[in-house]
Amino acid sequence: MKLLAAVAAAALIAMPALAAPVRPDADMARDAARKPAAMLAFAGIKPGAKVLDIIAGGGYFTRVFAIAVMPGGHVTAVVPPASAQLDPVAAKAMTDLAADASYGNVSIVTAVTDPSLAGSIDVAWTAQNYHDLHNFLPPEGVIGFNKAVFAALKPGGTYVVLDHAAADGSGLTATKALHRIDAAAVKAEVIAAGFIFDGESSALRNPADGHDKMVFDPGIRGKTDQFVLRFKKP
Secondary structure (H helix, E strand, O other), X not given: OHHHHHHHHHHHHHHHHHHOOOOOHHHXXXXXXXXXXXXXHHHOOOOOOEEEEEOOOOXXXXXXXXXXXXXXXXXXXXXXXXXXXXXXXXXXXXXXXXXXXXXXXXXXXXXXXXXXXXXXXXXXEEEXXXXXXXXXXXXXXXXXXXXXXXXXXXXXXXXXXXXXXXXXXXXXXXXXXXXXXXXXXXXXXXXXXXXXXXXXXXXOOOOOOOOOOOOOOOOXXXXXXXXXXXXXOO
């Protein structure tokens, strides 16, 4: 009964966030593939929460989170300079979002290490980005990234990592060639930073994905097998 009540409560939170008239049509067209209601429920994002959307892209999840945490909540999007340089269109979309009065509870920082974040975040989230940490950072940089997320969270806070799945046992070998990563490798690295593994969602799993194609391949793009891992800061 408690589980059913929790699911029902999560659905009530998700409904206004997904039906909000300020959401762009292009975002809503992606909902079937990205399953935002399931993601909100799994991450435990609720009104009043402070959420950190790390490497937020064009803001798809930022917009969902911003509505879901109303009233009283806030979403901080991390837009690193390197990401803005690689995708200036997405970076401008984030700047426009932070200035949009329809939301009013979104701000931008350039790094997870921003001093304003320390110990203030309820939920840290990153979607389809973790594999690229290994493409752009040295090993010690990835370690530092996870430690920075740990420092930004409140005790008991949640860290969610969503990414394209590589073949089991492949470790870090597919991060550059296929833009995929082995879920076990992510789990080991995040736990090493002090987190406790707290569960996995199968909402974005696709057993038909053979894990052998680049995620941008037309045959699999938008339909990749994706894992969603949840961790807790003790």
